[in-house]
Amino acid sequence: MTPAAADASLWALLAGPFLEFGFMRRALAGCVALSLGCAPVGVFLLLRRMSLTGDAMAHAILPGAAVGYLLAGLSLPAMTAGGALAGLLVAVASGVVARSTVLREDASMAAFYLLSLALGVLIVSTRGSHVDLLHVLFGTVLALDDAALWLIGGITGFTLAALALLLRPLAAECMDPGFLRSVSPRWSAAAHYGFLALLVLNLVAGFHALGTLMAVGIMVLPAASARLWARSLGGLLALAAGMALAASVAGLLLSYHLDWPASPVIVLCLGALYAASLALGRHGLWRGRGERF
Template sequence: MDVSLWSLLIGPLTEFGFMRRALVGCLALSLSCAPVGVFLLLRRMSLTGDAMAHAVLPGAAIGYLIAGLSLPAMTFGGVVAGLLVAVGSGLVARSTVLREDASLAAFYLISLALGVLIVSTRGSNVDLLHVLFGTVLALDNGALALLVGTAIVTLLALALLYRPLVLECVDPQFLRSVSRLSPVAHYGFLCLLVINLVAGFHALGTLMAVGMMVLPAAAARLWVRSLPALMALATGLALAASVTGLLLSYHVEWPTSPAIVLCLGAAYLASLVLGRNGLWRGGARSARRHLQR
């Protein structure tokens, strides 16, 4: 390989420890967040993922208030806050005239405002930026262990719950009528969503973590239809965008988390135009079907 090409693409990832650690963290996030994002997409819950990403903020902020930038405290607080918002919005939807999307929006707006208030009043601007946009280039051993552990737990849980999750995406009423696994699949998936958002929060920040879920899944859906291919392609796109974003942030000196999410956004926009089910090819097929009628 040409020396200049090596220094441009490979050198930063092999010569610097912080780049290697960021690469491992992004690999773990890609393996866990992208498959969860596929099920979010199929269940029409993409905006729910965005709401939950904001909902973990006050718990993480309270953990920060108690113990500073402590990984265990912020992780525990984020998981508790996310689960409380998920369960609370469901209970409100079942007990009042409000639908679940309205109650979830109300909870997440309150959570976001409370979390930003706690961090901004009791910490510095640097702390607030750390919470909102993450520090993927400063991952330590504890954060890497959390990301890798989350990826392992997520993949094992998805393997165990694969069939009921697929059935719930296709026909939740049928699953409830023939199996007792419906609540296990539903609440188990919400737990996976929360722990992945909390893990992504430590690397990419609250405002960017959900991008690792939604954008790869949406881009992959424009190319393939089968679920296994969808999960594999989404994971591949997430990893490719992570590597590209890391290299861009190194060479151009951009913030890393936004650079990664913008690379995911570029992949989505390209898929939207060029994908098999995108505007160009999909639109051409629709026009042909219309003329045939």
């Protein structure tokens, strides 16, 4: 094979699916938006040591989305509103329980998310079909329509604007939450509750593309991978978004060429980046822990 033919073959392999099929272009647009919105939120989730809380919240939105589905079918506004409301209710309820009883917040969150997950699966499985249950749990990134793309893009735009406004208090709360509360209680509360709202919104956006079981993957895995390379907060945010996008594109291409389900393949590509970063990163296993910020 000549070099020109090899280049043409490689171009067809990498760009052909996106140039030829509209559903691949919509999936790519959705992944770009999710990478720009979810990955930066995942960075603060990681720095606040709340990664497992993000997983719990991803499951907590399921019953609200299921109720929206039950009332209006596969209606984007109904499922979005239901999922966001359920996530916020679980976040508030777990906080109230943690502050009013001897239970810590992780224990109350675990209890609420398990009940939410069971309730959501029950609602979808008894009122819908097996296909509906699979779509809710594992997403439909290859079936995103224009309305879903506008929703995901809108959430991403709002997230980036909110993070720009809250960047300093969020960074301060990650490093020393007690200091921020002592010098500026209002900004401390705004950073805490604003971040929880952004977390729920981005999980809802991820839910439409990757499903409840996979949505948190595009938050936590790029952030963890970038943390093993970056030396500053700005670099960490940019690298996490770039890694999320690279793994999403690779996952879409592998899914197309191998005829595998897209959502788990995307998360596995994110996992491969994490494994490589863990082995070779500046702060990884091979090069030692290195500098910290």
